[in-house]
Amino acid sequence: MASKLAIQGGTKVRTKPYPKWPMAGKEEEDALIRVLRSGTWGCTQGSEVGKFEAAFAKYQDAKHGIAVVNGTVSLRLALMASGIQAGDEVIVPPYTFLATASSVVEANGTPVFVDIHPDTYNLDPDKIEAAITPRTRAIIPVHVAGLAADMDRILAIARRRNLTVIEDCAHAHGATYKGRKVGAIGDMGSFSFQSSKNLTSGEGGIILSDNDTVAAMCRSLHNCGRVEGGTWYGHRNPGGNYRMTEFQGALLSCQLVRLEEQAVTRDANGLYLDKKLAEIPGLQPMARGRFGETRHAYHLYMFRYDPDTFGGATREAFCKAVSAEGVPCCGGYPVPLYRQPLFAEKHFGPFTGYRSTRPEMDYANVSCPVCEQACKAACWITQSVLLGSRADMDDIVAAVAKVYENRAELASVR
Numbered sequence: 007m008a009s010k011l012a013i014q015g016g017t018k019v020r021t022k023p024y025p026k027w028p029m030a031g032k033e034e035e036d037a038l039i040r041v042l043r044s045g046t047w048g049c050t051q052g053s054e055v056g057k058f059e060a061a062f063a064k065y066q067d068a069k070h071g072i073a074v075v076n077g078t079v080s081l082r083l084a085l086m087a088s089g090i091q092a093g094d095e096v097i098v099p100p101y102t103f104l105a106t107a108s109s110v111v112e113a114n115g116t117p118v119f120v121d122i123h124p125d126t127y128n129l130d131p132d133k134i135e136a137a138i139t140p141r142t143r144a145i146i147p148v149h150v151a152g153l154a155a156d157m158d159r160i161l162a163i164a165r166r167r168n169l170t171v172i173e174d175c176a177h178a179h180g181a182t183y184k185g186r187k188v189g190a191i192g193d194m195g196s197f198s199f200q201s202s203k204n205l206t207s208g209e210g211g212i213i214l215s216d217n218d219t220v221a222a223m224c225r226s227l228h229n230c231g232r233v234e235g236g237t238w239y240g241h242r243n244p245g246g247n248y249r250m251t252e253f254q255g256a257l258l259s260c261q262l263v264r265l266e267e268q269a270v271t272r273d274a275n276g277l278y279l280d281k282k283l284a285e286i287p288g289l290q291p292m293a294r295g296r297f298g299e300t301r302h303a304y305h306l307y308m309f310r311y312d313p314d315t316f317g318g319a320t321r322e323a324f325c326k327a328v329s330a331e332g333v334p335c336c337g338g339y340p341v342p343l344y345r346q347p348l349f350a351e352k353h354f355g356p357f358t359g360y361r362s363t364r365p366e367m368d369y370a371n372v373s374c375p376v377c378e379q380a381c382k383a384a385c386w387i388t389q390s391v392l393l394g395s396r397a398d399m400d401d402i403v404a405a406v407a408k409v410y411e412n413r414a415e416l417a418s419v420r
């Protein structure tokens with residue numbers, strides 16, 4: 007009989023903590039003090055944000071980078087730069103963070119939810135065409151958990167239907183699709199540098215693009231509508247002050263130096279976990295490599311849990327038991343986005359064009375069965391855990407295997 011579960015008073019598989027996040031050292035300290043002492047804290051006078059924008063765009067294989075205050079604003083500005091008009095529809099997946107769809111509402115558009123693929127939880131290209139109407143203007147594929155969406159197929163549909171593609175790369179710093187980094191594979195890409203992200207300055211975001219025209223519009227929108235070569239009090243476009251500070255720029259440049267090595271470690275550990283966890287009955291890692299994704303950024307290590315194989319124990323009981331063994335694990339997005347009150351009850355205020363163009367749009371009737379299932383089956387392990395050693399990964403496998411062996415006891419876990 008396997009040893010008693012830690013959640014029931016047994017000995018933990020592991021007591022050592024996993025790597026802490028964020029990580030910072032002398033480089034970050036020096037950079038922050040340098041900016042502090044320079045007295046130039048804003049990016050309109052300084053060069054730290056500009057340096058970071060150029061370095062990150064280059065790292066992600068993009069021509070332009072416009073750093074902003076967060077990854078929600080970057081989505082909204084990218085939508086605005088795409089020329090979206092009141093009531094235009096934007097196709098989004100429902101298995102994602104709020105911002106992917108709320109940014110559409112903020113940009114005065116109407117989000118249209120399209121289901122995800124059961125093996126990757128990324129937007130399913132087979133389901134996109136059926137959702138396109140004469141009002142559709144854009145698609146926002148999310149590279150969910152850090153695994154690139156099926157970009158060739160999404161772009162083929164978008165080019166045929168004249169739609170803009172904005173990649174939501176909030177989870178995907180360093181991820182590759184067919185060997186190319188994500189972000190400017192579509193028309194624009196949006197990243198977040200919020201605290202949990204694989205590259206962070208506490209808050210922050212960036213828009214990437216290879217397109218000179220939309221990049222110039224994003225730059226204008228994030229800087230109070232000013233235009234290149236214009237004056238301080240010359241405002242041409244409906245923008246605001248969404249600029250990043252020099253402190254963030256300097257910090258992110260230091261973090262960027264660490265990113266590539268971290269990305270390689272996460273990717274290798276994720277592949278290792280895929281192999282090991284697939285050997286445990288009732289657990290199914292996500293598919294990798296079937297749809298053009300090459301390097302996985304593993305903002306999240308995600309796998310599917312089958313309660314039937316675990317004697318009917320809930321996913322929540324499973325995650326609690328694994329966490330109690332010393333391996334932090336959680337269930338992720340609890341419901342598809344369209345079930346959030348914002349959408350289900352259309353709490354859009356006066357801000358959206360859906361009233362005039364799609365008054366019949368009723369999110370309470372939307373059903374994306376694969377996403378519904380994903381919200382019940384997915385288990386997440388966060389990115390910093392994947393920065394551990396091979397022995398640290400073996401502890402994950404041991405914790406999960408122990409919970410499986412004790413599955414009969416799990417039913418009583420609340």
Ligand SMILES: Cc1ncc(COP(=O)(O)O)c(C=O)c1O
Pocket residue numbers: 076077078079102103105106148174176177197198199200209210211
């Ligand atoms: C998929 C996705 N898109 C967008 C965002 C928004 O980023 P931010 O929190 O920086 O506004 C997040 C943040 O968690 C995210 O996970």
